[in-house]
Structures are given as C-alpha cells and as structure tokens.
Amino acid sequence: MSIELALPAARQRPLMRALAWLASWRGVLVWAVASRIVVFVGASVVHLVRPHGYFPASTYGSLQNVLGAWDGRWYRMVAAQGYSLVPGHKSDAELTTMLFSKQDARRACIWVCVFPLGFVFSMAYPTSLVFAALALSMIFALRGRWLTAAVLVAVASLARPEGMFLALPLAALALSRRRELSGSARGRALAAVVAGPLAVAGFLVYLAVVFDNIRAWSTAEAAWGRSFRLGGILDAFAQLPADIRGHPWLVRDLGFLVAYLLLLAVAVRLRIGAAWIAAAALLVVLPLTSGTVESDGRFGMVGFAFYWPLARAIRKPWLERGLWVVSLGLLAWWTVALPLANP
Template sequence: MPVEDLGFRRAAPALAAFAAVRLLGLTVLAVWGAVAGSSPHTLLSARWDSLWYARIAAEGYGYEIALPNGDVHSNLAFFPLLPWLERVVAAPTGLSYGSAGLVVSVCAGLAAAWGIFAVADLLHGRRTGVFAVAVWAALPVGIVQSMAYSESLFTALAAWSLYGALRGRWLTAGLLAAGAGLTRPVGAAVVLAVWVAAVLALRRGERSWRMAAGSLLAPAGAAAYVLWVGARTGGGLLGYLEVQAGWGNGFDGGWAFARFVGAKLTSSAFPAGLGLVAGVVLVLWLYVACVRQRQPAPLLVYCGVVVALALCASGYFGSKPRLLLPAFPLMLVPAVALARWRARRAVLVVGAAALVSAVYGAFWLNGSGPP
C-alpha cells in the first residue's frame, strides 16, 4: 500500500503510542528507584555502555582496561556516531555527556518510531504502523530505548534507510546506511539490505546514477571506522575483530550460546534455560512468519542478519535481547494481527505488554544488569 504522506499528522498516533509506553516505563523506574534508593538518571545515563560512550565523547579514543585474565577492553569497540552527537548536544547546553546521550536517545527513539511506522504503513497501512510502533516500544527490553545507548539511534537510521530503499530513494538510503555503519557493527545488515534493494531494482530494469551513488555510499561509514581502527591498532583489516576479541566477542555460529543455554538447563537455573529456549524459538518463529508474510527482500535480509549476529555471537549472553531490539521487521507479524482485532481488545493487550515491560525494565536495571 504505497503511502507518500509521512507528515506529523499521519504519524502522530504512532508517536503518541511510543511516547506513552516510554513514559510508563520511566514512571515505573522512578517509583522503583524511590523505593530502592536508586537514581533513575544514573541507571539510564551513567552505567555500563553509557559510561564508555560518555568517556569517548569527553576524551576521544585510546582508553582501555586490562583484565586479570589478559583480556583488554578497549573503547575502540564502540562506534563513534553516538559520542559525536553527545558532544554536539553537550556543547551548547552544558549538559554532561551522559545527559546529552539521553537527549539523543529521546530524539532518536521518536525518529525510530516514525521510521518503523513509515515502513509498516507503506506495506500494511496506517493502523498496522501504529501497532508496530507500540509493540516495538513495549518489548521486554524496551527500557533500552530510553537509555544513553546506541540502539535507538541505530534503529532510526536503519528504519529510514530501509524505507528509502523500498521507495527507490537511493541517496537517502545510502547516506542513512552509512550513518548506521558509524553507529553499531550490525550496520552491515543495513548495507546488505540497500544492496539487495538495488539488485532487485536493476532486475526490474531501473538504472540511475543515484542508485549507484547510494550503493557506493552505504558501506562508507562502517568501512571508514573499521579501516581507521585497523590503522590505529596496526591490525589492518582484522584490527577491529581483534578489539572485539578482547571483549570476548566473536561469531561462532551460536555454539557458545548453545553451551550457555545447555548449562542453564542442567542446573538449578533450569527455568531460566527454558525461558531462553522459548525466547529463541519465538524469535525464529517470528522470522519464519516474516517470510510467510512476504515482506520485501531488503527487510528480510536486514532482519535476518540482525537476528543471526545477535544469536550467534559468542559473548555477553545477557545482552542478546538488547541486540535484537533493532530487528523491528519482526514486529510486523503481531502488528498485522493486532490491526485486525477490535480496537479495545488490541489496546488492552498492548497496554498489558507495556506494563509488564515497564516493571521488567525497572527490575532489570535495578537488578542483574547490564543490559
């Protein structure tokens, strides 16, 4: 269903739904913090990865921590666009870099919601677009959308790049893909999606210099940063992979994650292991449903790469739900179903999910962390 009207009035219900779910999450976090004696601001802007991004914004690259086991955690593992934007916001406002990261996250979250709506609206109509955004905001790890993390920024760039590719707006798609490549390593998924869209357009007989330029521009961000890290570390093309190895990150096809789940299933943490298995099965089922839904090939490629990299990486198993957050095409499956329901029933279901997400987010940040 082609839709050209992407004005605020058309997207307003989706943006309002996103804002309502996020405000609910922040309200529950504030109440939890008042009871537990924790600071929501600190949890959102000055813990875990947020500290690394803020340090890059303040001091640049070069900071690292040597662990007793010999591993080295270098801030070169973190891509630069979020710290750059934190500097841009902090300079005129006087905010701390962590607080500036929250401002970036709020703006990027709204941009991501708008982009998800645009893609869903294009494919299935306005009602489905609103529910796609609401479901994405109400994910169990939705609190990350309100943190000084890069997921919201990346999702915004990815969603709008994919929309551009689907509409044949090649320069926009390529530029935003380059931005995504400067935000997270999984930016490769956006690049591949743009290339697939271009190949399909070529097969339809479309030719233009904009298509060629957008396709060449798409990998520029990721390539520039990876090459720069390689030159800085002396590791060449493998330099960035060596940096990630220092964090225990790599791609082993999911073997380490499978062993982690297996260990849970054979211990007193059996319920947690069972939950992990159920979660993986649900993600894979949703992806198969995306294929059956006949989503456009660029969306399937993008989502497939995001899911594969999240599930098959060898480190930081607790972060896998967060790493799946940009896989928004999965949300089109429940969104299409919800759009067919009566409004009251659908809103009640989404509202209940949002409440559970809010409570879980507050528990998560005040408990096990980091996400």
C-alpha cells in the same frame, strides 16, 4: 478565537497539517507517551529505592545515571552526552506505510513503543539512533534518494555494526528497480547498498591504524568473556545451562531469541520479504558467535521484520490491545529490574 482567525493565512496551512497529522496518529502517540512514562517512572523507582544489583547504590544517584547504566557508561566515554530518542518515530511509521498500509504502520509503531525491552530506546545506548537511521535510510531509498540513504545507513553502521545488514533490503530494492534506473542512478543505488559494509570496513581500518590491531574491538569484548568465533553458536547453547545457573536473567534473552525466530517464521508465511527476513535473522543469530545469548533481545530491537508480523498477523482488536497492555507491564517490570540484568 479560532486558529484560523488568530494566525496569518501563510501560517495556517502548516499548522493545520501538523494538527491533522497529530489527530490521525493520536492512537500511536498515546501509546508512545504511555511507554515513556512507564520507563521514566520505573527508572525513578530505581533511583529512589536504589536496589542491590550489579552496581553499588551510588550508581543510581540520579535518573540520568539509571538510564546511563551498563554499556551507557562506555558510550559516555566516547560522547560527552548520551542521546535518548522516542520509539515510534515518524520514520518508522512512514517506512511501514510505504511498504504495507497505514493501519499496519500504526500497529507496528505501537509494538515498537510498548516492546518489553523498549526502555533501551531511552537509555544512553545507540539503539534509538540506529533504529531511526535505518528507517530513514530505507525511506529515502524508496523515494530514489540513494545518496542520502547511503549516508544514513553509514551512520547506523558506525553506531552499531549490524546496521550494515540493511544492505540486503537496499540491494533487493535496487534490483527490483534496476530497469527504471538510469546509469548514474544505478551507481547511486550501489553506493547505498555498499555504504554500510564500507563504513564498518573503514572502522576496522581505523582500528588497524590507531591501535595496530584490526581486531581491537573483538579483543575488547574478551574482557566481558565474549569472543567471536565460528563455533561460538554451538558454545552458546552448550554452555547455556551453566550460564543460566550463574546468570538466571539469561532466560529472558533466550526467550526473546525464540520469540524472534517464531516471528520470522510468521514473516515468511506473510511474505514480508526475503531480504528483510534475512537481515533480521542476522541481527539475532550473528551475535551468538560470541558464545552467549546475552543481550540478544536488545540486538533484535532494530529488526523491522520482527514488528511487522505482529502488526499484520494479530487482527483481533481485543487480543491486540490486551497484548499491548501485557507488553507495557513487562516494560515496566524490566525497567525496574535494570540493576539486576544487562539489557
């Protein structure tokens, strides 16, 4: 019996629209599912083998513990349960479609899915939440729903302070539409622009009130040998040879930093947009003020301007698919290597 005959007419349209959407995005969904299978199989290998690393073997007593390792332990102290979102979320696809084309959106989504560090999207980290909130915030801003965009960018900024960098694309959008916005709409647009920075400022006020130390967050980072200072970027590279000797996996983060900068250069040539490029650059450059390149690869994962050049510059199908497969292989390897390297 066909779907049309089996269901009442009132329910046929939503279901058919959903099926049509799934059919149109089936290529992206295949890569999304494949990438999560790779991550969970890799995490299962770690759980079963329990290799030696920075943590005792008991740390990997369950799949949840594997994906909740490293900073996930600290996030569990804040929240009773972690969260795990699937990359390639419809919000990312819709944002890219609104800014470029549907074909670019599909390719960008697949790059998000197979990104070599994409296992972080399935860990007890806020990365997936920040990614989705930032994408949705910009979508609502593009639709003129500025207050909703303000709430979402505030959520992203409270989850990770770098969420406030979306203020740059939001400001660029508001300026481009200033002539068509009414007075009240301009006020709402301004609210969206400042929501992220204000959310971070509010968190600092909270630290000052509760802990009597507005720099409590930075002070806590000192326990990991990180302290934010103006000369930190110079120190990060001056100390890099010694740091790599002690932690060889830092080569991975250095490689991603170089790759990100190259992608930004491509983004400039493709005229992706100065505000998006600046926001992405801040994601990977500002953390260097802590004096190390560690985790810089992860910090850049919420930068949309890193995925868009890949989607728009690589046009040969055989090359693109080959790179997706290679990236998927790296995703598998680095998932298995979780006990050895801090993401």
